[in-house]
Amino acid sequence: MADAPREREESLDVIQRELTAFARRARSAAARLHPDLPLVSYTLLAHIDHRHGCRATDLAAHYMLDKSTVSRQVAALEKLGLVERHPDPDDQRIQVLHPTAAGTKALASTQASRRAAYRERLGTWTSDDLEQFAEYLLRYNAAGEDSPPQ
Amino acid sequence: MADAPREREESLDVIQRELTAFARRARSAAARLHPDLPLVSYTLLAHIDHRHGCRATDLAAHYMLDKSTVSRQVAALEKLGLVERHPDPDDQRIQVLHPTAAGTKALASTQASRRAAYRERLGTWTSDDLEQFAEYLLRYNAAGEDSPPQ
DNA sequence: TACACTCGTTGTACCATACAACTAAAGTTC
DNA sequence: GAACTTTAGTTGTATGGTACAACGAGTGTA
Structure with a gap:
């Protein structure tokens, strides 16, 4: 269903865009969560x-x-x-x-x-989705753990 | 397999931790990607x-x-x-x-x-995983789109 | 007409960050 | 064991991103 390179590129773009949006918002969200x-x-x-x-x-x-x-x-x-x-x-x-x-x-x-x-x-998410999402994030971050300084 | 509330909490913690790590690293990663x-x-x-x-x-x-x-x-x-x-x-x-x-x-x-x-x-990811990950990120971000300013 | 609301700018202050230069402690080489 | 190299951390300095507050200009409404 998602095997075309085209679909793959689109997924990559979405991931990129959404991760960026998240990162940008993170500061204000964090400020709200613990202002102290x-x-x-x-x-x-x-x-x-x-x-x-x-x-x-x-x-x-x-x-x-x-x-x-x-x-x-x-x-x-x-x-x-x-x-x-x-x-x-x-x-x-x-x-x-x-x-x-x-x-x-x-x-x-x-x-x-x-x-x-x-x-x-994340209240409406199923436990399986949460687990899967967590696993994806771990995998994603692990891939960048040793990213070269250039 | 992941239905216990306990597992749920653990997934939430992982998600939280990994998203935070990502957000923290985002700046330096972005600086590398387009220094101009x-x-x-x-x-x-x-x-x-x-x-x-x-x-x-x-x-x-x-x-x-x-x-x-x-x-x-x-x-x-x-x-x-x-x-x-x-x-x-x-x-x-x-x-x-x-x-x-x-x-x-x-x-x-x-x-x-x-x-x-x-x-x-993300080269080693299957197209299905990419699609799924993209979908999770969209869902996650959409949930925060209208988060109250407090 | 007055009041309230929205869009945007500017003044000010602060936080997070990088880079460079430095000190101090270990480790390595001859 | 003396001289170099590497590693851990601090401090000086500059910059970028951000918020908050005060403001100006345009729009809508009672």
Whole structure:
């Protein structure tokens, strides 16, 4: 049904267009979901938590950000008391980042409202569709994980 | 297979996490794909073209941007000679935006490299998966189209 | 005619980001 | 083990994208 190259191109265009639209809207949506937390910081904090601690370099690689950007964001999170840095005893260059108790708490409350928004928005989807959509997104992002810096 | 509420929640979390990751990476990816065009401007230009002309207000609504932001972006596009404004004779407040010949050309060349990137990235996907993914994205975005400003 | 609404611009401030230069700690080579 | 190279992170600087607020001009309505 969708085997013609023509259809394939059309699907690619739709994917491209819709992903772009999503990315553009993401900022304002995020601002609505957690007006308190400095937006990007939230994302980084969530990733630190999800990984059960990580380095600034990992964050930079995962989100394709410059290390200077991450450095400042992490500094902001630390200033807010949401993140702690623990120097790695085996390598003095490395700082392992962990959420503080306050960080975990802030994350939980934000996560709750975020979940509610998603649950409402995707409420009419079947569980199978959700699972499939999640799988597609994982596959899509995984393909770009190691995309060359040029 | 995925009918338990538990599985549902997990899918929602994955979707949320992966969409966020995508949105965060989008900027650097876009910068790679068209270093010339001022990034956001490209998106707006593409939308103007896709709609065969539209107003600044439409752009603001579609991308959830402030009208001042759009105003400046459009001004930049006009300065670059990529967009023309035509006052609506029936309503002097309205400016209908259209790509110029140069705009269409710039868009085409950018679109080509963009398509190539997507084609490469999604090369291993079946046409059915692409179609399904496109459909999910459309559905997802449509659900947020009329999301309340609060 | 006055009031309210819509479309767009401009002033201002702020956040997120990149790039470059730098320090410090490890690792590598001879 | 001294000299180079690589890696982690910070800081200075510049820029781009954004929102909010105040405004101007055009349109509709009581």
